[in-house]
Amino acid sequence: MTQIDWDNLGFSYIKTPFRYISHWKNGSWDEGRLTEDNQLHISEGSPALHYGQQCFEGLKAYRCKDGSINLFRVQENAKRMNRSASRLMMANVPEEKFVDAVKQVVTANKDYVPPYGSGGTLYLRPLLIGVGDSIGVQPADEYIFTVFCMPVGAYFKGGLKPTNFIISDYDRAAPQGTGAVKVGGNYAASILPGEDAKARSFSDCIYLDPATHTKIEEVGSANFFGITYDDEFITPISPSILPSITKYSLLYLAENRLGLKAIEGDVYLSELDRYKEAGACGTAAVISPIGGIQYGDTFHVFHSETEVGPITKKLYDELTGIQFGDVAAPEGWIMKAVQ
Numbered sequence: 577m578t579q580i581d582w583d584n585l586g587f588s589y590i591k592t593p594f595r596y597i598s599h600w601k602n603g604s605w606d607e608g609r610l611t612e613d614n615q616l617h618i619s620e621g622s623p624a625l626h627y628g629q630q631c632f633e634g635l636k637a638y639r640c641k642d643g644s645i646n647l648f649r650v651q652e653n654a655k656r657m658n659r660s661a662s663r664l665m666m667a668n669v670p671e672e673k674f675v676d677a678v679k680q681v682v683t684a685n686k687d688y689v690p691p692y693g694s695g696g697t698l699y700l701r702p703l704l705i706g707v708g709d710s711i712g713v714q715p716a717d718e719y720i721f722t723v724f725c726m727p728v729g730a731y732f733k734g735g736l737k738p739t740n741f742i743i744s745d746y747d748r749a750a751p752q753g754t755g756a757v758k759v760g761g762n763y764a765a766s767i768l769p770g771e772d773a774k775a776r777s778f779s780d781c782i783y784l785d786p787a788t789h790t791k792i793e794e795v796g797s798a799n800f801f802g803i804t805y806d807d808e809f810i811t812p813i814s815p816s817i818l819p820s821i822t823k824y825s826l827l828y829l830a831e832n833r834l835g836l837k838a839i840e841g842d843v844y845l846s847e848l849d850r851y852k853e854a855g856a857c858g859t860a861a862v863i864s865p866i867g868g869i870q871y872g873d874t875f876h877v878f879h880s881e882t883e884v885g886p887i888t889k890k891l892y893d894e895l896t897g898i899q900f901g902d903v904a905a906p907e908g909w910i911m912k913a914v915q
């Protein structure tokens with residue numbers, strides 16, 4: 577096995593030994609299998625290449641104190657991938673097949689799940705693409721479902737640190753477009769605004785609602801949440817936001833474990849003064865505290881530009897405690913990939 581420096585992992589591609597692959601043709605999936613081949617061999621006519629007929633998921637496997645490996649709400653990823661697939665008229669992947677593929681990949685690569693306490697996790701990337709000899713704008717005749725994985729480091733080394741964001745003039749998705757599904761096209765559209773923000777020393781950009789440009793929608797490729805001075809946990813509601821599993825988990829934990837009032841509602845840019853804390857959330861970002869937001873000539877600071885707020889910290893500890901098996905999980909949230 578290649579030697580991995582567990583303490584210095586980032587978020588980059590590492591070739592692990594095994595990935596899962598299954599092919600759909602003539603109306604059904606084949607059995608699917610693990611392979612050591614990390615190259616896909618597909619037709620140059622594949623609709624995934626030309627018209628973006630593809631969708632993906634992202635989830636993590638967590639090493640627990642006792643050495644076992646947890647998956648967090650994996651069924652939700654399976655369901656969401658099928659919502660994405662249906663929106664793009666792609667073959668669905670049965671939920672059991674999705675979960676089984678993820679478990680097989682984690683088990684086969686279990687030596688690559690970072691040790692408990694390192695903050696690292698095994699990131700899993702399920703991918704569904706339309707392939708086959710084609711060229712017209714229509715659904716593919718064939719599909720490939722693959723799941724690969726790589727160890728990734730803690731998002732914040734040395735503790736949660738707020739970072740700053742800037743409101744983008746661009747839209748990530750259209751009001752009735754594909755913003756609510758996890759498809760590559762949304763990401764292609766977000767690369768330029770994201771790089772613009774980084775070139776100006778911000779962590780990423782924040783997208784406003786595409787219809788009126790008055791409400792916060794997404795933070796780069798993560799969801800937004802704010803905590804008001806009235807102790808409400810609020811996340812934006814909109815048909816063009818990607819329904820983050822982390823976000824729905826935080827809504828539950830805020831209400832049931834922290835005693836906050838949890839609401840999906842509008843977060844107006846003109847009302848940022850209502851919020852004492854804010855953050856971005858998602859599988860990769862976990863919870864990333866937002867220090868300040870730049871819009872036009874204004875820079876709005878929440879709790880602090882340098883210190884994480886107390887409620888954001890509590891939510892982070894509760895969520896990651898559940899994921900790593902140190903805090904009791906709500907019913908059905910944890911599945912063991914490896915006992």
Ligand SMILES: *Cc1c(COP(=O)(O)O)cnc(C)c1O
Pocket residue numbers: 634758794796797798799818819820821822823857858859860
């Ligand atoms: C995947 C994703 C998220 C986060 O979703 P999780 O289920 O929490 O990982 C948020 N926004 C966008 C645009 C995404 O693609």
